[in-house]
Amino acid sequence: MNPSAVTAFCPGHISGYFRRINGATPAATGSTGAGIVIDSGVTARVTRSPRTEIRIIRRDAQGKTREQIAGSPILQFIMDRLGVTASVVTECSLPIGAGFGLSAAALLSTLTALNRLFCLNLSEHDIALNAHEAEVRFRTGLGDVAACQGGGWVVRDGPGIDARIHRRYDLTGPLFAISFGPIHTPSVLGSPRQMERVAAAFPKRTPRFGRDLFSLSQQFAVQSGLATPEVRQVIHLCSTRNIPASMTMLGNGVFAYGPGARCILEQFGEVFECRVAHSGARIIGESA
Ligand SMILES: Nc1ncnc2c1ncn2[C@@H]1O[C@H](COP(=O)(O)OP(=O)(O)OP(=O)(O)O)[C@@H](O)[C@H]1O
Numbered sequence: 581m582n583p584s585a586v587t588a589f590c591p592g593h594i595s596g597y598f599r600r601i602n603g604a605t606p607a608a609t610g611s612t613g614a615g616i617v618i619d620s621g622v623t624a625r626v627t628r629s630p631r632t633e634i635r636i637i638r639r640d641a642q643g644k645t646r647e648q649i650a651g652s653p654i655l656q657f658i659m660d661r662l663g664v665t666a667s668v669v670t671e672c673s674l675p676i677g678a679g680f681g682l683s684a685a686a687l688l689s690t691l692t693a694l695n696r697l698f699c700l701n702l703s704e705h706d707i708a709l710n711a712h713e714a715e716v717r718f719r720t721g722l723g724d725v726a727a728c729q730g731g732g733w734v735v736r737d738g739p740g741i742d743a744r745i746h747r748r749y750d751l752t753g754p755l756f757a758i759s760f761g762p763i764h765t766p767s768v769l770g771s772p773r774q775m776e777r778v779a780a781a782f783p784k785r786t787p788r789f790g791r792d793l794f795s796l797s798q799q800f801a802v803q804s805g806l807a808t809p810e811v812r813q814v815i816h817l818c819s820t821r822n823i824p825a826s827m828t829m830l831g832n833g834v835f836a837y838g839p840g841a842r843c844i845l846e847q848f849g850e851v852f853e854c855r856v857a858h859s860g861a862r863i864i865g866e867s868a
Pocket residue numbers: 622636651652653654655670671672675676677678679680681682683684686720721763765829830831
């Protein structure tokens with residue numbers, strides 16, 4: 581029997597460094613780079629409905645609603661493309677637009693849930709392809725969908741979801757992040773001048789281990805000109821205490837590794853704690 585409601589979860593992704601690659605199609609367009617798939621992301625609950633209604637809810641650590649947004653053009657686009665209507669409620673606790681890859685997580689969790697609700701017979705590959713193409717079209721991300729197909733800290737060797745992706749799990753401790761506010765991703769990704777600086781700052785080698793990812797990302801954040809003064813200040817303070825830290829691409833924020841990071845970050849604002857995720861999008865519940 582077909583379920584009446586399905587809930588799916590997808591982890592978020594913090595990009596440490598990236599370079600835009602333009603392909604002939606959205607599927608072949610994306611980025612290479614490295615980042616961390618995190619165990620905090622987006623949960624999407626979908627139910628049958630004659631009209632599509634989308635609600636985004638952001639909650640605090642206690643489950644209290646902090647923010648509610650009606651509608652999501654990118655989710656609406658993907659649903660129109662699939663030819664389905666449903667009521668969709670997404671929930672997250674990390675801030676939107678702050679470099680946690682939540683648009684990719686929202687797409688992947690919603691598509692995973694819709695696929696089950698309507699028995700669409702899409703493979704995981706089809707789901708990732710649809711999500712990636714939507715991200716590229718809307719300029720909301722380049723490499724987040726590719727990364728969120730699995731867990732770990734990741735190095736992506738090419739653009740798109742079929743690129744070789746190396747997943748590693750040697751960052752076993754807690755990660756902490758703060759946000760000074762969003763950065764409008766489409767404006768940065770759509771600026772040829774900014775993309776030139778980003779390409780020039782792309783590291784000449786790949787990270788050898790988890791902490792190395794932070795060093796390369798830090799150099800990239802500064803050399804690309806993307807690091808804001810407040811991000812630079814926090815990263816500098818972390819460096820003086822030997823704490824790996826860098827900028828959450830593309831958000832005005834910092835992510836840092838290890839137990840000592842919390843007390844530094846909390847001097848600057850609300851601290852979000854997460855860990856490296858071990859898997860990508862999945863169904864977490866359904867009702868008959
Ligand atoms: N949790 C969510 N639920 C549903 N839609 C979302 C969610 N997060 C983002 N979106 C959709 O994606 C659009 C673009 O989001 P945006 O790229 O700014 O967020 P992000 O992915 O968190 O940011 P970043 O690219 O910095 O990682 C939003 O305007 C919204 O329509």
